Amino acid sequence: MRKVPTVVGYRLLGGVGAALLAGAGLAVGALPNGADAPWWSMLRHVAGPALLCGYAGLTLLAAAWWWAGRDLRQGTRAARLDLRHGTRAGRFDLRQGAPAARLDRRSAALTLACWAGPLLVCPPMFSRDAYSYLAQGAMVLADIDVYRHGVAALGGGLAGEVPQMWQHTPAPYGPVFLALAGGVSAATGGKLVLGVLALRLVALAGVALLVGYLPRLARHCGVDPAAALWLGVLNPLVPLHLIAGAHNEAVMLGLLVAGICLAFERRFGAAAALVTLAALVKAPAVVGLVVVVSLAARHVGRRAAVGRTAGVAFGTAAAVTWATGIGYGWIGALGTPVYRHSWSISSALGRGVVRLGAALGTDLGDTPMRLCLGLGLLAALAAAGAAWWQRRRLGPAYALGLALAAVALLGPATRPWYALWGLVLIAAAAPDGWARPVAAVGAVVLAFVALPSGFGPDGAQAALAAAGVLVGLAAVGVLRLLAVPVRLAEAVAR
Structure with missing residues (x-):
């Protein structure tokens, strides 16, 4: 019996999962609402089955990762064992004292292409942030101050795709x-459609920077580039x-990692410029x-x-501010996430306290929300400061x-993709x-x-999502059972 190579196996499994998720997106994605919505938005009537299939595909993608x-860890352990016994099956990295693993930039790029291509x-x-990006880009072209006005000032179908609660929020x-x-x-x-595709190409450029510079930064920090x-x-x-969400974190993180990598290579001027560009995408990168x-x-002294x-x-x-002509309103807009x-x-x-007060017949107004947001911001700053205080032991990166x-995690605005910052x-x-397994989980x-x-989600959507996860786990279990006869045949052949 022929065994599918491991790399081919997890690339194929993740690609199938991504294709299922992309197909589900035609019915349950962040679909446009306007009259010029694409034809596939008519698939909303099969939203239930699509949601189940989408979460099954998401489960396959997570299992492939x-x-x-696991394959990477097994390869690293095998290479270390070869080195311990005096063989050179694994290439030795003199800087970090460990064998270089098989996952390199090219392999990672090919794997990511398999998993992200359908998306x-x-x-x-x-x-729905992609629609906000497009509307704000249109405001820039129309010379509307994006730091004073929300997309409602633009009007039209493009602005109508942005959720109502963000209509009057500056960029x-x-x-x-x-x-x-x-x-x-x-x-x-x-x-x-063209705008979303173009935003994804911009995001791909940021991801390409990550693929290029993250292994270099890992080597400077004494970490296995493949694991990074x-x-x-x-x-x-x-x-x-x-990729699927086209978030601007891709550009921010690509520039940030490139800048920090250059700082390790003593190219401090270029490093400062790249990190500043990252901060001029999203402010958190300024740190x-x-x-x-x-x-x-x-090398040059603190002062x-x-x-x-x-x-x-x-x-x-x-x-950059002069060249873009957008102005310095971005300084005042730094407080926009505190909303x-x-x-x-x-x-x-804060919402919980307000609801509790309402249940007790007390109108607390905005005070609990402001207080909780302030406490959360203080907690975030305290935790960040504590981490930086330990930089000599941990390393600056x-x-x-x-x-x-x-x-x-603790700041005034939290989204799943914000976790990528850290x-x-x-x-x-x-x-x-502890940090690596916690981050992976x-x-x-x-x-x-x-x-x-x-x-x-509402209750029905949560149930369908859970059912999709179970279907995905069942599919992974079946694949594992199908692999058992292959392993038995190999054992007999030995």
Whole structure:
């Protein structure tokens, strides 16, 4: 009996899962609502079966990723055993003292292509942010100040695709991303389908930066580059949210990782410029500048490191803001995520207190929400500060990853894809220990918490999603049973 190669097996399993999920997106994705909606939006009448199939496919994708990780760990253990017995079956990495694993940039890119390819051509998934990006890009083209007005000022069908609660919310993004969104809107003429596809190409460019620089950063941090690629690039949140959702985190993280990698290579000016560009996509990346300063201080002294990094950062921000012509409103827009409609642990607590007060006949107004958001922000800053305080023991990149993970979890706005802020750097810099398995389990859990539509589930939808997970697990179990005769035949042949 012939055995399918392991790599082919998990690529095929994940590709089938992604195809099922992409097909389900035609009925239950973040579909457009306007009169010019594509023909496939008529498939909404099969939403129930589609949701079940989508979660079955998502389960297959998650299982394929876990399978790839197990194969990687087994290969690493085998190579170490070969080295221990004096053979050179595994190529030895003199810097980190461990055999280099088989998963390299090319292999990771091919695997991600198998898993993300079907999701490139489906409707937006798990969020309607892509429509916000397109509408804000159109506002840039129309010379409407995106930092003072929400998409309601644009009007028309494109703005109508943005959820009502965000209609009057200014853009929270920096001029780098808004310029990219404006370019997409100009190139696609405001067409929804073409615009979403173009945004995904922009996201792919960011993911390509991750594939290129994450292994380099891992080597500087003494981490197996293959393990970094598995956890940081191939985890389900990347194809689901960076590709299918077309989120601008792809560009932010690609620039951030590239900048920190260059800082390790003592190219501090370029590092500061890239990290600043990442922050001009989304503000959380600005904390990467402290890593640049920390690494530069080892060579030029703390005062010179702060001065040079600040000079490059301010110069880059000023040049980009001038070149895009969008203005400095992004500074005032930094507070946009602190918004009572944003979902987070702290806002959920605030809503709970308000409802409890209402049940007791007391109108507490906005006070509980403001208090809980403030406490959540303080908790995030405290956790981030504690992680950075331990940077000498942890290393600056790992400390930054933990800090960003704390901000994503405890901050005033939380989304599943925000976990990638910290997870990518944890993948590149965390040593073997508790952080890597916790991050891996967290990525799997977060992959299942959002519906493809981007909205919260009702009881029937939750039941269908759970049934889909069970169907996916049953399919994986059947595949494992089918593999047993192959293993028995191999044992007999020996």
